[in-house]
Amino acid sequence: MVHEYQNLRRVYLGIVIGLFIILVARLAYLQIFSWDTYYRESERNRVRDVVIEAPRGLLLDRNGEIMVDNRPAYSVSVIPYEFLESQSATSLLASILNESSVELVKAVRKEKIGNFSAVKVKRHIDFSVLSSIEEYRLDLPGVFYAVDSKRYYPAGIRAPHLFGYLSEITRDELSQVEDREYRMGDLIGKNGIEIIYEPYLRGQSGVKYIEVDVLGREVRELPELAGSSPQSGKNLYMTIDADVQRYLEKAMEGKRGAAVVLDPSNGEVLAIMSKPDYDPEIFSNPLTPEIWSALINNEEHPLYNRACQSLYPPGSIYKLVLAAAGLETGLIELEETVTCYGSYRLGRRQFKCWKEKGHGEVNLLDAIQQSCNVYFYKKGLDVGLANWSKFSRFFRFGSKTGIDLPNEGSGLVPDAVYFDAKYGVKKWTRGLTLNLAVGQGELLTTPLQMAYFAMIVGNEGTAFRPHLVRKIEDPNTGESIEPGRERRQIVGISKSTYRTIKQGMYLVVNGPHGTGRASWVRGLNVCGKTGTAQNPHGNSHAWFIGFAPKDNPKIAFCVMVENGGGGGAVAAPIARGILTTYFRDNQLALGQ
Amino acid sequence: MSAIRNFDVGLVIAVVLLITFGLTAIYSATYVGEKQTEFTKQLLWAVLGLVVLTAVVVTPLKSYYKNAYLLYGLSVILLVVVLFVGKGAGTRRWIALGPAWIQPAEFAKIGTLLALSRYLSNEHRKLDNLRELTVAFAIAFVPLALVMKQPDLGSALVFLALVLPVLHWAGLSPAILFVLLAPLASLLSAFNYYSFLIVMILLSVTFLLCQRGLTFFLVNFIINIGVGILTPIVWNLLKEYQKNRILTFLGLVRDPHGLGYQVIQSKVAIGSGGLLGKGFLDGTQTHLRFLPEQHTDFIFCVIGEEFGFIGVFLVLALFFYLVVKGIRISTSVKSKFSSVVVFGATIIFLFQIFVNIGMTVGIMPVTGLPLPFLSYGGSSLLANLILVGLILNASRKRFEYL
Numbered sequence: 004m005v006h007e008y009q010n011l012r013r014v015y016l017g018i019v020i021g022l023f024i025i026l027v028a029r030l031a032y033l034q035i036f037s038w039d040t041y042y043r044e045s046e047r048n049r050v051r052d053v054v055i056e057a058p059r060g061l062l063l064d065r066n067g068e069i070m071v072d073n074r075p076a077y078s079v080s081v082i083p084y085e086f087l088e089s090q091s092a093t094s095l096l097a098s099i100l101n102e103s104s105v106e107l108v109k110a111v112r113k114e115k116i117g118n119f120s121a122v123k124v125k126r127h128i129d130f131s132v133l134s135s136i137e138e139y140r141l142d143l144p145g146v147f148y149a150v151d152s153k154r155y156y157p158a159g160i161r162a163p164h165l166f167g168y169l170s171e172i173t174r175d176e177l178s179q180v181e182d183r184e185y186r187m188g189d190l191i192g193k194n195g196i197e198i199i200y201e202p203y204l205r206g207q208s209g210v211k212y213i214e215v216d217v218l219g220r221e222v223r224e225l226p227e228l229a230g231s232s233p234q235s236g237k238n239l240y241m242t243i244d245a246d247v248q249r250y251l252e253k254a255m256e257g258k259r260g261a262a263v264v265l266d267p268s269n270g271e272v273l274a275i276m277s278k279p280d281y282d283p284e285i286f287s288n289p290l291t292p293e294i295w296s297a298l299i300n301n302e303e304h305p306l307y308n309r310a311c312q313s314l315y316p317p318g319s320i321y322k323l324v325l326a327a328a329g330l331e332t333g334l335i336e337l338e339e340t341v342t343c344y345g346s347y348r349l350g351r352r353q354f355k356c357w358k359e360k361g362h363g364e365v366n367l368l369d370a371i372q373q374s375c376n377v378y379f380y381k382k383g384l385d386v387g388l389a390n391w392s393k394f395s396r397f398f399r400f401g402s403k404t405g406i407d408l409p410n411e412g413s414g415l416v417p418d419a420v421y422f423d424a425k426y427g428v429k430k431w432t433r434g435l436t437l438n439l440a441v442g443q444g445e446l447l448t449t450p451l452q453m454a455y456f457a458m459i460v461g462n463e464g465t466a467f468r469p470h471l472v473r474k475i476e477d478p479n480t481g482e483s484i485e486p487g488r489e490r491r492q493i494v495g496i497s498k499s500t501y502r503t504i505k506q507g508m509y510l511v512v513n514g515p516h517g518t519g520r521a522s523w524v525r526g527l528n529v530c531g532k533t534g535t536a537q538n539p540h541g542n543s544h545a546w547f548i549g550f551a552p553k554d555n556p557k558i559a560f561c562v563m564v565e566n567g568g569g570g571g572a573v574a575a576p577i578a579r580g581i582l583t584t585y586f587r588d589n590q591l592a593l594g595q
Numbered sequence: 596m597s598a599i600r601n602f603d604v605g606l607v608i609a610v611v612l613l614i615t616f617g618l619t620a621i622y623s624a625t626y627v628g629e630k631q632t633e634f635t636k637q638l639l640w641a642v643l644g645l646v647v648l649t650a651v652v653v654t655p656l657k658s659y660y661k662n663a664y665l666l667y668g669l670s671v672i673l674l675v676v677v678l679f680v681g682k683g684a685g686t687r688r689w690i691a692l693g694p695a696w697i698q699p700a701e702f703a704k705i706g707t708l709l710a711l712s713r714y715l716s717n718e719h720r721k722l723d724n725l726r727e728l729t730v731a732f733a734i735a736f737v738p739l740a741l742v743m744k745q746p747d748l749g750s751a752l753v754f755l756a757l758v759l760p761v762l763h764w765a766g767l768s769p770a771i772l773f774v775l776l777a778p779l780a781s782l783l784s785a786f787n788y789y790s791f792l793i794v795m796i797l798l799s800v801t802f803l804l805c806q807r808g809l810t811f812f813l814v815n816f817i818i819n820i821g822v823g824i825l826t827p828i829v830w831n832l833l834k835e836y837q838k839n840r841i842l843t844f845l846g847l848v849r850d851p852h853g854l855g856y857q858v859i860q861s862k863v864a865i866g867s868g869g870l871l872g873k874g875f876l877d878g879t880q881t882h883l884r885f886l887p888e889q890h891t892d893f894i895f896c897v898i899g900e901e902f903g904f905i906g907v908f909l910v911l912a913l914f915f916y917l918v919v920k921g922i923r924i925s926t927s928v929k930s931k932f933s934s935v936v937v938f939g940a941t942i943i944f945l946f947q948i949f950v951n952i953g954m955t956v957g958i959m960p961v962t963g964l965p966l967p968f969l970s971y972g973g974s975s976l977l978a979n980l981i982l983v984g985l986i987l988n989a990s991r992k993r994f995e996y997l
Contacts, residue, residue, distance in 0.1 A: 008926040008934070011764055015922055015938075022949050023915050027908065029956045033866035034904040041866025045900075050860070118877070 050225065051082075051119070051215050054186070056151050057206025060236030062166060062196060064245035065271070065473065070160050076153040077133050078126040080188075083111055084118035085145025092143045099135045100125055114187055123171075123188040126287050127153050147221070153287060158245050160252060161283070164308040165243070165275050165408070165471070167195025168283030184208070193286065196471060199407050200239060203475055209233035240474035242271035250584040251276040254577045260545075260564035261309035263454035263469075264581055267550060267559045269488035270458070270467025272406070273585065275451075277309040311404075311411045314447035315563065318536030319374045319570065320548050321442030323460070323504055326367060328394035329386045330500040337503065340364045343377035347437070354380050354437050357535070371507030372514045374533060376441050383440025384433060391439060392418035397495040399466070400448055404455050405489075406469040415447040443537060453548045454561035459493050460508070461530070461550035461559050463501040466491045508532055509553055519547060521575035524582050528553035531578065533570035542566040547574035551582055558585055602652075603990045606920050609913050610968060610983050614641050614976070616910055617969035620897040623876050624890040625971075633890055633971055640973035644980035651984030656992055659985070660932050663713035667734070670706030673699035674741040687745050689974075698974035700750040703738045704943055705981055707754060708761075710734050712935035715765035722767045731762060748837065749950070749962035756946040761939045765931075770805055774815055777801075781819040785826035795819060857893070861955045865899030865907070872903030890971040892963055895955045910969070914948050917941075924990045933989035940982040 033041065062071035079100070086092050087108065097104035107124065114122050125132075128148070136148055154169060169190040177185055184207065185191065192198040192205075211230035214222045244264075251262050255278040264273040285294060298306060307313050329335025345361035347354045356362065356376040362369070370378035383391065395401065401416035415421075417439065422431045425445075438444030451469065459466045468489040476483040508530035511519040518533040531549025538544060545567035550556035560581055567573040618637055625633040659666075673690070677699045681687030689696040711734050714720070720727060739754035763772055777798050784794040798819055802812045830838070864878065872878075878900035890897075898906050921941030925934045944967055951966040953959030965975045 012922060012926045015760070015764075016919065019915070019918050019922065019945060022945070023911060023918075025958070026949065026952055026956070027911060029953075029958055030865070030899070030904060030907050030911075033862060033956060034868055034899065034907070035870060037866055038869045041863050042869065044863045045867035 049215050051121075051213055052210050052230075053121075053149075053213055055209040055211055055230075055233045057208050057233035058152065058235045059154070059169075059206065060200075060204035060478075061238045063238060063240050064158070064243045064248075065241065065273075066245070067240070068158055068245045070156065070158040070241070070243065070245060070248075071166055072155055072157050073152040074155045075150050076127045077148050078123050078151050079128055079132070079136065079146065079148050080121040080123045081111060081147075082119060082121055082145040083115040087111065087118075087145075089144050092146060095139055095142055096124075096136075096146055099132055099139070100128075120186075121147075121188075126151070126171075127284070154283070158249070160245060160248050161280060162248065162252075162276065163195065163280050163283040164277040164310065165195050166283070167192055167197030167199075168286045169193070169197060170286040171289060190287075195408060196239065196241070198409060200472065200475075203237040203239065206236035207234040235478045238476045238478055239472050240476065241471050242266070242273065242473050243275075243471065244273045244585060247274040247581055247584050248276065250274075250580055251577075254580050255564075258564050258567065259303060259309070260562070260567065261311075261313075261450040262560065262562045262577065262581070263310050263451045264558060264560045264585070265454050265458050265469055267458040267461045267467070267556050270469050271473060271488075272469050272471050273558065274581070275310050275408075275471075277307070279303045279305045281305045308408070308410065309450065309563070309565070311406060311408055311449050311451040314412050314414055314449060315544055315565075316444065316446055316536045316538065317442045317448045317453060318534035318544065318546055319376075319442055320453060320532045320534035320546050321446065321448075322371065322374065322379045322440070323456075323508070323532055324395055324398060324400070325379055325383055325386060325391060325440050326371060326504055326507065327398075327496055327500055328390045329382050330367075330503055331394065331496055332386065332390055334385050334387075334390070335367055335382055337367055340366045341370070341375075341378045341381050343375050345377075347377045347380040349380075349384075349434055349437060350432070352434060354434075367503070368507045368510060369516075371504070371532070372510040372518070373516050374511075374518045379440045380437050383436055386440075388419055388422075388433075388436045388439070391436070392416055394495070395446075397493060398456055398459060399491075399493070400452055400456070404451055404469050406451060407471050411451070412447075412449050414449055414452055415445060417445040421445070442534060450561045450563045453546070453563075454559055457548045457550050457559040457561060458556075460501060460504055461556035463498055463505070464493045464496060466493055505530055505553060508549065512549070518571040519549070519575045521571055522547065522549065522579040522582065524551070524579060524586070527551050527582060527586060529582060530556075531575065533575060535568070535570045538566075540566075542568050545570045545573035547571070547578050549578060551586075558582065603920070603924070603987055606917065606983065606987060606990070609916050609920075610980070613910070613913050613917075613968040616898060616906075616913075617894065617966075617971075617976075619875070620894050620901075620969060621890050621971050623878065623901060624894065624897045626876060636973065637971055637976070640976050643973075644977045647977060648980045648984040648987075651981050652988045652991070654988070656930070656933055656988055659709055659936070659988075660713055663709040667706040667710035670699060670703040671738060671741065674703055674738055678741065678744055681745065683745075686747065688747055695973060698972070700738075700742045700745070700747055701974040701978035703742070704750075704753055704757070705978060705985075707735055707738050708757065708936060708939040708943070708982075711758070711761055712932055712939060715761065716930070716932035716935055718931075720766070722762065722765065723771065728762075728771075732758060747963070749964040752950075752962065753943060753946055753964070757939055757942055760942050761935060764925075764938045765935050770807075773801070773805075777815065777819055778822040781822040782826050785823040786830075791823050795823070857961060858954070858957050861893055861896050862957050864896040865955060868900040868903040868907075870904045872899075872901045872906055875901055877901065891965055892951065892961075892970065893955055894970045895952050895966055898969070899955070911952075914944075914967075918945050918948070921986055924986060924993070928989050928993040933992070937986050937989045940986055943982060944979070 058073055061069055063069050093108050094104045097107045111122050111124065133148055136143060136146060170193050172185055172187065172189050172191040176191060177187060192201040197204065209231045212225040214225055247264055251274055255262065255276055258278055260278060262274065262276045265271065266273055281298065326335065342364045343356055343362040345356050345359050354376070361377070362373050362375040365373065365375050365378050369375070395416040401414050403411045403413050422435060435444055439446050455466065455469060468491065470486060472486060474483050474485050509528060511517040511533065512523050512529045512531045519531040522529055522531055529549060529551040530553050531547055534546030536544040536546060545564040546562070547570050548561040550559040560578055562574040562577045564573050618634060618641070621637050622631065622634045625631065677690050678687055680690060682689050682691055682696070688700065689698050711731065714731060714734060722728065735754045735758040739751045742751040742754065759772065759775065780794050780798065784790040799816060802815050805811065878897060898910055918941055921937055921944065925937035925941060928934050928937065947964050947967050950959050950962055950964050954961050965972050967979045968976065
């Protein structure tokens with residue numbers, strides 16, 4: 004056997020040597036003899052993968068009007084390999100973009116991943132920049148511009164607190180996202196609907212392969228290398244009524260404040276507004292420290308979402324909660340009256356009513372209609388802090404409503420435990436209760452919570468989670484999902500209590516002495532409550548909440564104007580505008 | 596310890612160096628920034644593979660002999676299973692076991708090798724009769740056919756390439772070998788009447804010279820004519836892309852924008868590397884993800900472009916060392932079974948190396964065969980390490996009869 008093997012061994016060793024010599028020879032031919040041919044070729048025909056961004060989903064109002072759309076925009080990108088090598092490219096591009104070349108190079112070095120992946124250096128460039136880049140192509144190796152898209156707002160509604168905006172993903176965010184779908188330079192939703200519904204709105208990018216020359220300029224597309232088509236993001240049919248929203252944009256212009264309008268039958272948010280706001284476009288390009296600090300330090304705090312993030316004392320509208328607590332516990336009787344002489348004395352202090360001369364003898368319905376403080380001061384003491392806190396919590400004050408917007412505030416419902424902690428046990432007095440009775444003091448709510456409360460009263464005990472999207476549609480397949488409504492039953496308060504409060508609210512708008520008559524609408528049984536919340540920094544905050552019509556309400560709302568003055572004078576007229584706008588276009592709603 | 600004595604350290608070092616080259620190339624080829632999933636996966640497979648290799652080395656050779664047919668049977672079953680539940684882009688090549696996907700074809704190579712070796716090492720084997728030859732071919736052709744069905748032409752060819760040299764090694768006479776190879780000549784010349792005529796004449800003369808009688812001559816003659824007639828028919832049954840691959844390779848179809856594109860880019864990448872290469876992570880062609888198989892079938896291009904002729908020569912030297920070692924070991928072991936196993940494993944390596952590198956430099960058609968130890972792929976790496984384990988095992992025990 005051994006001898007046979009010797010022969011065989013020689014044969015096969017010979018074959019092996021032969022094969023390897025062939026390979027080595029061929030490689031030497033390619034890499035040594037033909038090196039310059041292939042090197043030149045490699046300089047000429049390189050392949051790049053280009054990401055094709057998918058169109059982002061649109062936001063439409065409840066009637067199908069497009070509120071947030073996409074529009075083509077140009078952006079400038081560089082391929083680090085060619086760009087950083089060239090002195091002329093870096094300084095020329097920097098001057099075209101009006102930036103310092105040192106900063107530009109630093110940013111590219113910092114953002115790049117490898118030398119061959121494109122880095123976006125500026126988005127949404129204008130035409131003059133584009134034409135300069137085109138003109139100086141030959142001196143800008145590695146620089147190219149491409150079309151992508153930016154958001155625009157065809158319905159005339161900017162509402163950055165509602166919609167949010169798009170901005171480039173940061174390295175931190177990139178590491179948190181599991182999906183390899185995101186790359187540096189991608190836009191991601193920040194704030195508002197754009198961030199909450201990011202997974203739906205963002206489509207799936209496609210990729211195509213192009214051949215580029217040594218300067219990184221596209222030579223031709225390569226269809227033979229199979230790329231992939233982009234998939235559009237899903238469109239959101241929102242619950243917003245664009246007409247109401249537009250009305251609020253105008254009505255609140257120049258003011259500071261918020262408005263929230265809900266459909267009480269399902270919790271759909273018909274409008275939500277916070278002013279002042281800002282131009283979301285400032286976030287398209289990386290913020291300079293100057294712009295950012297200008298925003299943060301702006302005294303008007305435009306970044307706050309006053310509708311659901313900021314907290315305010317609600318003032319007189321909160322008297323309704325006390326009324327509910329009293330009726331339910333039997334500590335308030337309908338016919339019982341209190342005489343208001345303009346102030347109430349507790350200990351050594353005088354607590355004023357807003358009408359100097361007093362309201363005279365008033366029962367519950369009168370007190371609600373005319374918003375008498377004295378009645379509620381007295382009843383506040385009768386009902387007591389514990390009951391008041393308990394019923395506040397029944398109405399879900401102090402908790403978030405669960406709306407699909409980020410950073411919702413929960414508000415604050417103080418109770419004995421809270422005051423003990425804050426002031427010390429037995430170091431606080433019933434005077435605090437008095438303040439809370441009229442919605443002042445440590446009590447804090449959001450306008451959203453107040454609209455939610457209006458919904459509860461209007462529905463006589465049923466609440467629905469406020470939500471902003473009624474349908475999510477995939478434009479690629481036509482399939483859609485509807486999130487539907489989420490019902491929550493409010494316990495602890497009986498129908499008769501609700502009916503009484505409703506009657507009081509009806510009188511606020513329709514009664515002869517109602518403080519909210521400015522929101523009266525013919526043929527619509529509007530119910531409401533005014534609030535004028537004092538605050539130490541200036542004028543009172545003007546509040547008005549309500550719903551309409553009285554039975555089976557179709558709309559519930561809250562309007563708040565910061566430092567606006569009287570609720571009846573300032574906020575109620577805006578509410579009227581909401582109602583006329585909504586019902587003018589909704590004959591169906593009025594008919595019922 | 597006898598476990599350490601006779602252990603061929605050189606071989607292990609060579610393999611580890613090759614794997615390292617592979618990891619480096621994979622890192623570069625799949626570089627997208629922070630996440631390096633392919634590199635990490637390959638590293639994990641390598642570690643697992645080395646553990647498995649150790650297990651393979653310490654298992655007594657007798658076990659392989661005893662279980663050869665069993666292992667063969669299992670691998671065939673897996674090949675059948677994958678045809679039903681397999682995944683792959685338009686093919687059924689992988690079985691998904693959670694995060695790991697395994698490729699039965701790779702392991703079937705081992706099973707087939709063991710079964711074939713066992714069958715051929717039987718002391719009563721004469722290998723000069725039809726029955727024995729049929730069995731031998733059947734052992735190889737069953738998995739070949741199953742793999743072809745996936746379809747995976749490249750891997751199927753490995754089975755074919757395995758069978759003839761192994762038979763030769765096991766004692767097949769050159770005459771019979773010739774008889775078996777003759778149809779290949781017929782096949783290749785069947786596309787042209789004149790070339791076919793010339794080849795038939797040459798073959799017929801040689802058959803006569805074998806002096807084995809009329810039956811012998813007639814049978815062979817008919818077989819070769821038959822192949823010549825059947826080939827054009829089979830050609831027309833081939834899928835379009837398969838035809839194109841072959842034609843492009845032969846240079847009969849110039850399609851620089853289609854299938855030829857891959858090979859052109861491959862040559863450009865390698866050629867432009869020059870003597871010293873462009874440097875790690877600086878390969879312009881590599882980094883452009885021009886081939887979806889860049890980190891698998893065309894991994895050699897990365898070495899060529901980034902490390903130049905020096906790098907490529909080193910890799911080839913390591914492969915050369917591996918193959919020559921294999922042949923040496925297969926001639927120095929005492930048991931026939933071990934000898935055939937080692938030889939067969941070496942042939943598997945040789946075939947894959949030559950076909951893969953040949954493809955990247957344009958002297959072989961594009962077949963999708965991975966390059967041992969370098970291409971990304973857990974199953975391939977693991978299977979190849981098992982084969983190395985078998986070689987090491989045999990080498991340790993070379994003084995023993997089975």
